[in-house]
Amino acid sequence: MPDEPLFDSPEDLVRAYEAGGFQGYRPSERDKQEFLATNPVRAFDAPASGAGKRALLWGYTLALDPGAYSERQTVGDCVSHGSRNARDLTRAVSLLVDGDPFSWHKRTATEPTYGARGHGGEGMSPARASRFERDVGFLAREKFDGVVDLTNYDGHLGARWGRQGGTPSNVQDLCRRNKVGTITLITSVEQARDALFNGYGIHSGQMAAWSSKPNSQNIHGRSSPGWAHDMATVGMDFTRTHWPFDVFFIANSWGRWNTPVPKWPADYPPQPAGMIVTKADDWATCVHGGDCWVYSDVQGYPPRALPDLGSIGRI
Amino acid sequence: MKHIFAVIAAVAMVWAFLPAPGPQPAPQPAPQPTPTPVVVVPTSPVTAALLPATKQDKARVAAFYSAMADVVERDPKLVKTVNNFRELHTRSLDAAFKGTDLPGKYPGLDLAINDRLKAAVGTDDVPLLPAKQQLLVQALKDVANDAR
Numbered sequence: 001m002p003d004e005p006l007f008d009s010p011e012d013l014v015r016a017y018e019a020g021g022f023q024g025y026r027p028s029e030r031d032k033q034e035f036l037a038t039n040p041v042r043a044f045d046a047p048a049s050g051a052g053k054r055a056l057l058w059g060y061t062l063a064l065d066p067g068a069y070s071e072r073q074t075v076g077d078c079v080s081h082g083s084r085n086a087r088d089l090t091r092a093v094s095l096l097v098d099g100d101p102f103s104w105h106k107r108t109a110t111e112p113t114y115g116a117r118g119h120g121g122e123g124m125s126p127a128r129a130s131r132f133e134r135d136v137g138f139l140a141r142e143k144f145d146g147v148v149d150l151t152n153y154d155g156h157l158g159a160r161w162g163r164q165g166g167t168p169s170n171v172q173d174l175c176r177r178n179k180v181g182t183i184t185l186i187t188s189v190e191q192a193r194d195a196l197f198n199g200y201g202i203h204s205g206q207m208a209a210w211s212s213k214p215n216s217q218n219i220h221g222r223s224s225p226g227w228a229h230d231m232a233t234v235g236m237d238f239t240r241t242h243w244p245f246d247v248f249f250i251a252n253s254w255g256r257w258n259t260p261v262p263k264w265p266a267d268y269p270p271q272p273a274g275m276i277v278t279k280a281d282d283w284a285t286c287v288h289g290g291d292c293w294v295y296s297d298v299q300g301y302p303p304r305a306l307p308d309l310g311s312i313g314r315i
Numbered sequence: 316m317k318h319i320f321a322v323i324a325a326v327a328m329v330w331a332f333l334p335a336p337g338p339q340p341a342p343q344p345a346p347q348p349t350p351t352p353v354v355v356v357p358t359s360p361v362t363a364a365l366l367p368a369t370k371q372d373k374a375r376v377a378a379f380y381s382a383m384a385d386v387v388e389r390d391p392k393l394v395k396t397v398n399n400f401r402e403l404h405t406r407s408l409d410a411a412f413k414g415t416d417l418p419g420k421y422p423g424l425d426l427a428i429n430d431r432l433k434a435a436v437g438t439d440d441v442p443l444l445p446a447k448q449q450l451l452v453q454a455l456k457d458v459a460n461d462a463r
Contacts, residue, residue, distance in 0.1 A: 267442060267444065268439075308429045308438070309429055310404030310405035311425045312429055314412065315376070315425050
């Protein structure tokens with residue numbers, strides 16, 4: 001008999017995280033120290049500054065996966081959704097920079113990461129997700145004959161694997177074909193800005209909440225009580241062209257849980273359902289909480305000019 | 316996708332029917348060198364990259380970008396976004412120059428052209444609204460003029 005979903009709707013999720021004190025994000029200093037002690041890259045060095053610039057990176061993911069950011073979590077696996085959205089964003093930018101969009105293949109899965117959370121309850125530490133994806137890897141949303149079918153999101157699969165002692169070894173063997181190249185903990189808003197400017201995705205776990213209704217400044221303001229939640233940060237605009245302050249764009253995994261900001265710039269990619277538009281000052285909690293991670297698909301963080309307009313190497 | 320091929324065909328047609336470089340003038344006796352004051356004329360990166368180019372190569376580049384400007388200006392409905400333009404530009408360049416001696420012949424030309432176009436429309440895949448489309452057309456014309 002299939003498991004009942006823990007969360008049936010966006011409203012369920014808001015209720016659980018907000019009023020119920022549900023913990024999808026479980027901070028773990030021990031997991032973090034274990035990850036950092038074994039990480040070949042100690043600190044994030046920005047290859048180019050994004051000061052005064054913008055990077056609307058979710059548009060790159062949508063170009064290759066029009067349904068991206070639409071998966072709504074049904075269990076407490078927000079960390080695996082946040083990390084998946086960060087690594088898929090980094091992959092999309094890489095492929096478009098290299099002019100190789102046909103290598104995209106498919107969106108990647110959340111279940112193997114969540115299965116590796118190290119306990120049978122709900123929630124996960126981002127450091128543990130990072131370690132699994134760095135050392136073991138990840139899989140595409142597809143069917144692996146005789147092993148597992150990940151074609152459609154099934155939150156209970158990852159939840160069950162966690163209860164049964166972890167992601168099965170035959171699934172881990174498949175994951176080893178795809179690893180995240182480099183994952184680094186960042187500690188400042190400027191590092192986050194620069195990571196995005198160079199095309200690298202971010203996810204973070206924090207105790208912070210945002211209003212579901214945009215305010216008069218055309219952003220989603222912070223609210224309380226905070227959510228113990230993990231989300232991907234998928235863009236930033238520090239040009240102050242459309243807002244008189246710096247903003248970040250957060251992809252949530254709750255489906256259509258909020259009201260989109262009404263004044264959406266005409267020269268932007270579409271606003272995905274559930275996106276949070278936040279002031280950089282408000283977003284700072286994501287990095288100051290101590291669990292903010294940048295994903296690179298290769299070793300290190302080489303500078304990357306975002307996709308050229310066709311002439312490079314052709315004339 | 317069919318539209319993109321139609322537009323590429325249109326670029327190729329316009330490019331093909333642009334006047335070829337005229338006949339070479341008869342050789343003239345070399346003028347006697349006379350001392351002239353040094354004048355520094357600012358040049359665009361495209362012009363600078365094409366300084367060592369032959370007249371024929373300059374004309375090929377100018378004709379191509381002039382044709383691109385015409386197509387983007389006259390039929391903006393098919394080039395609705397920056398990605399549409401990127402695809403058109405990429406495929407048209409391949410159709411016009413792939414397999415010829417031009418790609419890479421003048422180092423820095425590709426970057427100079429990219430920088431000029433990027434300055435006009437950026438690289439994010441956003442809609443080419445009328446104002447942005449005009450900026451792109453002007454940038455393409457600038458590249459064509461700077462190549463001459």
